[in-house]
Amino acid sequence: MQSQFFVVEPSFGCDFYTEAVRFIPSQSYDEGLTLLFLHANTLHKETFVPLITHFLEIMSPVKIKDIWSIDNPNHGHSGHLNQALLKSDKYRDKWSAGDYTKAAYAFLSSTSHGVEFRKRKLVGVGHSVGGAALMILHKVHPVISFQGFVLLDPAIMPPGVPSSVRLSRAFVKIARSQENTWVSIHDARQKLSRKGMYSEFVPTALELFLKHGLHPVDESGAVTLACSKAHEVAYYASLASDDVLAPPAEALVALSKEDRLSVHLIVGSEDEYKGIVDDTKAFQMNAIGRMKRGSVQKVERGGHMVRSYHHLTLHEISSAHVMAVGHQFPQVEPKLTASYLRNALLKIWDTGVRL
Numbered sequence: 106m107q108s109q110f111f112v113v114e115p116s117f118g119c120d121f122y123t124e125a126v127r128f129i130p131s132q133s134y135d136e137g138l139t140l141l142f143l144h145a146n147t148l149h150k151e152t153f154v155p156l157i158t159h160f161l162e163i164m165s166p167v168k169i170k171d172i173w174s175i176d177n178p179n180h181g182h183s184g185h186l187n188q189a190l191l192k193s194d195k196y197r198d199k200w201s202a203g204d205y206t207k208a209a210y211a212f213l214s215s216t217s218h219g220v221e222f223r224k225r226k227l228v229g230v231g232h233s234v235g236g237a238a239l240m241i242l243h244k245v246h247p248v249i250s251f252q253g254f255v256l257l258d259p260a261i262m263p264p265g266v267p268s269s270v271r272l273s274r275a276f277v278k279i280a281r282s283q284e285n286t287w288v289s290i291h292d293a294r295q296k297l298s299r300k301g302m303y304s305e306f307v308p309t310a311l312e313l314f315l316k317h318g319l320h321p322v323d324e325s326g327a328v329t330l331a332c333s334k335a336h337e338v339a340y341y342a343s344l345a346s347d348d349v350l351a352p353p354a355e356a357l358v359a360l361s362k363e364d365r366l367s368v369h370l371i372v373g374s375e376d377e378y379k380g381i382v383d384d385t386k387a388f389q390m391n392a393i394g395r396m397k398r399g400s401v402q403k404v405e406r407g408g409h410m411v412r413s414y415h416h417l418t419l420h421e422i423s424s425a426h427v428m429a430v431g432h433q434f435p436q437v438e439p440k441l442t443a444s445y446l447r448n449a450l451l452k453i454w455d456t457g458v459r460l
Contacts, residue, residue, distance in 0.1 A: 106128050106129065106130055106131060106157075106158065106161060107128070107129040108126055108127065108128050108129075109126070109127045109129070110124065110125070110126050110127075111124065111125050111126075111127065111212075111217075111218040112124045112125075112186070113125075113211055113212045113215040113217055113218065114217070116211055116215070118207065118210070118211055119207045119208055119210070119211035120190060120195075120196075121178035121183065121186075121187045121190065121204075121207075121208050121211075122178065122183060122186035122187055123175060123176065123178055123183055123208040123209075123211055123212045124150070124175075124176050124181065124182050124183045124186065125150060125173055125174060125175040125176065125212055125218075126150050126151060126173070126174050127171055127172070127173050128157055128171065128172040128173075128174075129171050129172075130161050130164075130169050130171070130172075131161075133169065133170055133171060134168040134169065134170055135170060136168060136170075136226075137167075137168035137169045137170035137171075137226070138167065138168065138169055138170060138226045138227075138228050138252070138450065138453070138454065139169075139170050139171055139172070139173065139222070139225040139226060139227050139228070140169065140171075140172040140173065140228050140230055140450075141173050141174075141175070141209075141213075141222075141227060141228065141229050141230065141239075142157075142172065142173065142174040142175070142230045142231070142232075142235070143174075143175060143177075143205065143209060143229070143230070143231045143232070143234075143235030143236070143238050143239055144174065144176075144177065144180070144232055144233075144235050145232045145233030145234060145235060145432075145433070146177075146180075146233060146234050146260075146332065146337065146340055146341075147180070147318065147330060147332050147337060148180065148181075148232075148314065148318060148436075149176060149180050149181030149182075149313070149314070149317040149318045149331065150174040150175055150176045150180075150181055150183075150317075151174070151181070151313050151316075151317045152310060152313060152314065152317075152318075152435070152436060153174050153232075153435065154309070154310075154313060155307055155309045155310050155313075155436070155439035155440075156435050156439040156442050156443055156446070157172055158439075159439055159440045159442075159443035160443040160446050160447060162443075163443060163444065163447055164447060164450070166451070166454070167447065167450045167451055167454045168454070170225070170226075175208065175209050175212055176208070177204075177205045177208065177234070177235075177238075177332075178204065178205070178208040179191050179196075179200060179204070179331075179332050179333070179336050180318070180331050180332045181317050181318065181331055182317065182331075183208070184320065184331040184332060185320055185331065188320075191333070191336070196336075197335060198335050198336075198338075198339050199339055200336045200339040200340045200343065201339075201340060201343040201349050202234050202237040202238045202241060202260070202340075202343075202349070202353065203238075203241060203349070203352070205234060205235070205238040206238045206241040206242050206245065206246075209238060209239075209242055210242055210245075210246045210249065213249050214246075214248075214249070222249060223248065223249060223250060226252050227249070227250065227251050227252060228251065228252055228253050228254065228255065228450065228453055229242070229243070229251050229253075229254045229255070230254075230255045230257065230446070231254070231255075231256055231257065231259055232257040232258065232259070232435055233257070233258060233259060233260045233432065234260045234340065235257075235259075236254075236256040236257065236258075236259025236260060236261055236353075237259055237260045237261050237353040238353075239254060239256070239259075240254075240259075240261060240352070240353035240354075240356035240357055240360075241352045241353050241356065243356055243360070244352055244353075244355065244356035244359070245352070251366065252366070252367070252453060252456075253366050253367035253368060253369070253398075253452075253453035253456070254360075254366065254367075254368045254369070255369045255371065255446060255449045255450065255453075256368070256369070256370050256371070256389070256393075257371050257434070257435055257442075258371070258372050258373050258432050258434070259353075259370075259389065260344070260353075261353045261354055261357055261385070261388075261389060262344060262350050262354065262384075262385045262388070263350070263354055263384060263385065263388040264347035264350040264351045264354055265347055266384050266385075266388075268381050268382070268383070268384040268385065269344060269345065269350060269384070269385070270345045271381050272344065272381045272382060272385070273341055273342060273343075273344035273345035274345070275381065276341035276344070277338055277341045277342050280334065280337040280338045280341055281334070281338055283301075283334075284296070285329055285330045285333075285334050285337075286322060286327060286328070286329040286330075287319075287327065287328055287329075288325075288326070288327050289326045289327065289328065290315055290319070290326075290328055293315060293319060293328055294311075294315055297311065297314075297315075298311060302433055305431075305433065305436075305437045306433070306436045306437060307436065307437065307438075307439060309439075310436040310437075310439065314436075317331070318330065318331055318332075319331060354388070357389070357392050357393075358392055360392075360396075361392040361393065361395060361396055361399070364395075364396050364397055364398065364399075365398075366398065367398040367399070367452055367453040367456045368393050368396060368398070368399045369393070369399060369400045369401075369402070369448075369449035369452065369453070370389055370390065370393045370399070370400070370401045370402070371401075371402045371403075371404060371434075371442070371445045371446070371449065372386060372389075372390075372401070372402075372403055372404070373403075373404050373431045373432050373433075373434045398452070398456060400448070400449065400452060402445045402448060402449070404434045404438060404441060404442060404445060
């Protein structure tokens with residue numbers, strides 16, 4: 106697998122530098138799908154490397170042309186390029202999924218990289234806020250045509266539901282209390298590998314995070330999260346606003362009603378948030394579960410079977426006897442997640458071939 110990096114400079118529609126990485130499989134097909142990955146909050150575009158590597162080993166009969174992953178512009182190397190702007194009054198303490206959408210659209214519609222994405226068989230793969238950004242992109246910029254979507258535990262919440270506000274407050278509290286600066290990379294590695302979300306990552310995913318998800322503070326060797334604490338808090342706080350929640354939720358509902366594209370939901374089996382996300386998962390599963398070209402899968406450890414939960418209720422799925430996997434399953438179980446991703450992409454590929 107070859108990799109190439111591209112940066113799109115700020116433009117009239119987007120204030121940010123936006124960096125993306127392109128992965129070209131050892132066997133690339135001109136007629137194959139182009140996958141577009143958007144990552145979760147606090148992560149970076151390279152976070153999908155373990156998942157993509159495992160997927161390419163088992164992708165047949167799905168054909169892939171290439172795979173792209175775009176930074177949220179306040180994350181990863183893009184965050185470094187945008188450092189001065191992100192500290193300005195305009196952006197210092199403001200952030201939402203819509204900002205990620207602007208950057209993704211600016212990259213996809215640019216001509217500087219020489220790729221005409223509008224002519225590709227494009228499939229969006231979004232994790233957490235990346236899933237919400239994809240839905241906004243589809244709703245606001247239909248000129249970027251997608252053949253289907255794979256949503257990995259997306260942060261697409263129904264507006265007007267009290268649980269969305271409770272979840273927002275819980276995340277804000279966690280973000281404010283978490284350590285985000287370390288005296289060195291070695292210190293960060295030791296502490297992050299011992300407890301918390303990153304301790305569950307496979308070693309490769311953790312090392313990728315240390316390399317791409319942290320920035321130097323100064324010449325002392327100290328490092329901090331590429332996504333500042335202020336922006337992390339701002340994003341989570343935005344989830345309490347119906348104005349922020351409505352666009353991706355409305356886009357998902359519209360996709361469900363149109364029932365034209367192939368849309369697939371993959372969720373974690375662990376209830377990390379003590380029932381707070383039940384309304385959100387039910388909303389997503391009801392929207393996608395009723396689609397003829399949709400499917401719902403739940404990531405479970407144990408065994409080699411990939412279980413499909415198409416048309417099951419949230420209670421029926423939750424009652425299954427499984428080993429739980431939480432929200433960060435692409436980084437915790439990339440090999441397992443690859444098999445679920447292949448399932449979803451096989452349905453999209455088969456639909457495209459028939460068309």
